[in-house]
Amino acid sequence: MDVLPSPFAVWIGGVLSEKTQSLAVMKKESTPRQRVLEAFRDVYKENPQFLVRAPGRVNLIGEHTDYNDGFVLPIALNRATWIALSPHDTQEVHLKSLDFNESVTVPLHQKLNQDRGWQEYLKGVVNIMSREKMMLKGWHGVVAGDVPIGAGLSSSASLELALAKAFAVAGDWKWEPQKMARLCQKAENEWVGMNCGIMDQTISALGQKGHALFLDCRSLETKQVALPDSLDVAVMDTGTRHKLVDSAYNERRSQCEEAAAFFEVVALRDLSLEKLLASEKELDPLVFRRARHVVCENDRVLNFINALEGGMHEKAGQLMNESHASLRNDFEVSSEALDLITNCARQAPGCYGARMTGGGFGGCGVALVDSSKSKEFSEAMETGYKASGGKNGMIYICSASEGAEALKP
Structure with a gap:
């Protein structure tokens, strides 16, 4: 793994790209x-x-x-x-x-x-x-x-x-x-x-x-x-870690199942936002918020795909921002570091939107970035995250790869 001696290591495709090589000298491994x-x-x-x-x-x-x-x-x-x-x-x-x-x-x-x-x-x-x-x-x-x-x-x-x-x-x-x-x-x-x-x-x-x-x-x-060539996907590692098996992940799942049982549906996939809102006063407030996140997030996925296919990058980014707010406020699985790193990303050049990704409580954020501004984005993140109090962060500008495969040794 090639590591940059800075608060943010900037990766592109597993090796440092030409457009970011000026940031630091690589250590070969x-x-x-x-x-x-x-x-x-x-x-x-x-x-x-x-x-x-x-x-x-x-x-x-x-x-x-x-x-x-x-x-x-x-x-x-x-x-x-x-x-x-x-x-x-x-x-x-x-x-x-x-x-x-x-x-x-x-x-x-x-x-x-x-x-x-x-x-x-x-x-x-x-x-x-x-x-x-x-x-x-x-x-x-x-x-x-x-x-x-x-x-x-x-x-x-x-x-x-x-x-x-x-x-x-x-x-x-x-x-x-x-x-x-x-x-x-x-x-x-x-x-x-x-x-x-x-x-x-x-x-x-x-x-x-x-x-x-x-x-x-x-x-x-x-x-x-x-994924259009005009977009890059930036994975932003906060350097903080979760222990998902021992965390509140299974608790969140139980709360979702409780909401589904209340509405007598197989899963929250079957629940409309209108029906959920109509029963807000009858539900435990915590369970209501958990359900609201899931119902709205499903809609965001469909709208995000439409935005990508229609070339509406700003709309796609807005949906990512909304997703993070919902995960922070309704599902309560974000963290101080995740909030910090995604906020820094939104202020960086070329960023359309950013959100936490994964189970939460630590780990990574993800941002949608104008590919022509990846260098400026990375440099702004390097300085901005540190200036905001972040530590040990890394950023990977990623490409989508093939799934599981066998290769020649």
Whole structure:
């Protein structure tokens, strides 16, 4: 990872772009791809047979709607989890994590015990695939990634889909991306204990270069939405982290389910704003605000797509600003750092709009930026965030990448 010695490291596509190279001198380090290939040869004294990757994601708009059967619009990031691997004949997986400097051996056909830590994602994937009677072949490998952990960019889904892809290539399966996304979601829900929706795994499986993915989280229907070359997506890492499994995420989900039960609908996806407003006095004020966010956010997703397709960049940015205000005031999942970084972004040159992204309570914001002003935007963020009291921030000007894939080692 190339790090700039400043309060904001400015990235473009995983390496510093020409238009920002004047900001600082880069420190060279290996990419995750290079790291897993080199470490595999060191650990196993052979070349890997396969190399797989699965991306993290940033959600442009549609936050906390996925588990309410709503609409989302993420992109697959050009930051990913990488695994170099070779199949073997033993009924187990041996995996070394370079990011955690730990190794784990997981049997494929024995009862597994739940614990805590990164290895639980591997055990969860093994558990759910075993229940589905999938043919699991043993393999040994090395894993590393450059999706920031706990930043709201779905490092967990990236790891899950990379593991699923590893099992697919080791066992020579036909890759079914939507099926794999659903199984990985189940692994995170049932084994890890994170009651997430389907969005993160779906975009990691189905991402397409140069496109955002519109996902109907009820029907699982998808639509690729082209991102115009005139727009850049800036991911702004506050440097603060959440612990989502132990946070108020599951509490928010319960409050949404309470609202749905009050209106006798399957999910808040089925509730109109008019009906919600008509019953405001009958609802607990907190539950009302949670529901209002979800109902209005679904509308914002649809309007955002229309704005993008119509070239109305200012309108798209306005919808992002409205989304952040709703997440801050109604859903109460923002934080001081997220409010600060998105406010700085809105004042920077070329910014159409900005919002927090991910589960909240820390992590990242996302901004829609005029691509001709990315340099000015980045420089303004570097000085503005620090001047406003922000610390340890980083900004990534990102491109939309392909979903989970196997590549030549």
